[in-house]
Amino acid sequence: MKMCELCEEQAKKSRSGKPHQNLSKVDGPRLFKGHNKRSFEEQDYQCQICQARFTHSTNKNDHAWTLWRG
Numbered sequence: 592m593k594m595c596e597l598c599e600e601q602a603k604k605s606r607s608g609k610p611h612q613n614l615s616k617v618d619g620p621r622l623f624k625g626h627n628k629r630s631f632e633e634q635d636y637q638c639q640i641c642q643a644r645f646t647h648s649t650n651k652n653d654h655a656w657t658l659w660r661g
């Protein structure tokens with residue numbers, strides 16, 4: 592499936608940034624307790640236009656935005 596333009600832009604955001612206007616949250620945030628008391632959260636989003644799915648992570652060692660291709 593072809594991604595919409597907003598998702599194309601979203602996938603390029605390596606640093607944190609806001610989800611685009613047509614991304615809706617899927618379920619609630621997941622909290623992870625990492626080593627050295629470094630916890631982080633992940634939140635899934637799905638685009639209402641093209642159905643692309645992203646996961647946003649606050650883990651500094653990971654990409655902020657991960658695109659899940661179908």
Ligand SMILES: [Zn+2]
Pocket residue numbers: 594595596597598638639640641642643
């Ligand atoms: Zn989209």
